[in-house]
Amino acid sequence: MLLSLIVFRNLSPPSDYEELSNNVVDNTKGLPLAIKVLGSFLRSRSLLEWKRALKKMKEVFSGEIFSLLKIDGLDDYQKDIFPDIACFFMGECISYVRKFWKSCDLYPDGGIAVLIDKLLITIKYGKLEMHDMIQEMGREIVRRESPKDPGERDMLWFYEYVLHVLTEGTGTNRVEAMMLKLAAPEEVHFSAQAFTNMKRPRIFHKPFRPQENCTSNPE
Structure with a gap:
C-alpha cells in the first residue's frame, strides 16, 4: 500500500504492475524508508525500467538507497558500535555486548540509545536485533572499505x-x-x-x- 500510494497515488497498483510491486517490497524486506526511496525513483517509470531496477536491487544496493540509509549523523563511538552489531552481535545478549564495549571505551549506553532512536536497532528479550536490510547496509559499509x-x-x-x-x-x-x-x-x-x-x-x-x-x- 505504501509503495502504491507513492508511485500510483492509489491504495493498490495497476494489474500489470502488481507482481513487480510485490517483488520490490520483498526486496526491501518491508523497510519503509527503502520503499519510499524506491517508490520515488519508480514513479512514472515503464515496466522495463521497473524490471531493470529490480535486477540491480538483487545484485547490490543502489547508490541512492545506500546514501540515504547510511549512518550519517552518528559520532565516532556510535559508528564503531553500529557495524559491530551488523557484523557480529545481532542476536547477542545486550548485557554481554555492553560489557565488551565498555572495555573498549566505546561508551555503549549513549550509543545504544541513539541507534534505537534512529530505528537502526531494537532490543528484544535482552538481545540486540536489527532489520535484515539495515544489517546488510552495515556490512556493505565494511565491504566497501x-x-x-x-x-x-x-x-x-x-x-x-x-x-x-x-x-x-x-x-x-x-x-x-x-x-x-x-x-x-x-x-x-x-x-x-x-x-x-x-x-x-x-x-x-x-x-x-x-x-x-x-x-x-x-x-
Whole structure:
C-alpha cells in the first residue's frame, strides 16, 4: 500500500504492475524508508525500467538507497558500535555486548540509545536485533572499505575469508575484528603470523548460543 500510494497515488497498483510491486517490497524486506526511496525513483517509470531496477536491487544496493540509509549523523563511538552489531552481535545478549564495549571505551549506553532512536536497532528479550536490510547496509559499509581484498577491511565475518586470512597469515594489517564459526567437527590450524600481523585486534568472536537466557541477567 505504501509503495502504491507513492508511485500510483492509489491504495493498490495497476494489474500489470502488481507482481513487480510485490517483488520490490520483498526486496526491501518491508523497510519503509527503502520503499519510499524506491517508490520515488519508480514513479512514472515503464515496466522495463521497473524490471531493470529490480535486477540491480538483487545484485547490490543502489547508490541512492545506500546514501540515504547510511549512518550519517552518528559520532565516532556510535559508528564503531553500529557495524559491530551488523557484523557480529545481532542476536547477542545486550548485557554481554555492553560489557565488551565498555572495555573498549566505546561508551555503549549513549550509543545504544541513539541507534534505537534512529530505528537502526531494537532490543528484544535482552538481545540486540536489527532489520535484515539495515544489517546488510552495515556490512556493505565494511565491504566497501576494500571490495576486492577482504584482508584490507576492518572486519571479517564470512567463514571463508576468516579461514583464508588465519591459515595464510597474510593481509591482516588492517583487520581488527573477526568472527570464527567453524563447521564442526572441522579441525583448523592457524598461522601464528596472522595474529602477529594484526596491529590492533579488538574482536575475536564466537557466535552466541541460541539457548542462552539473556533476560535472567540484565547486567
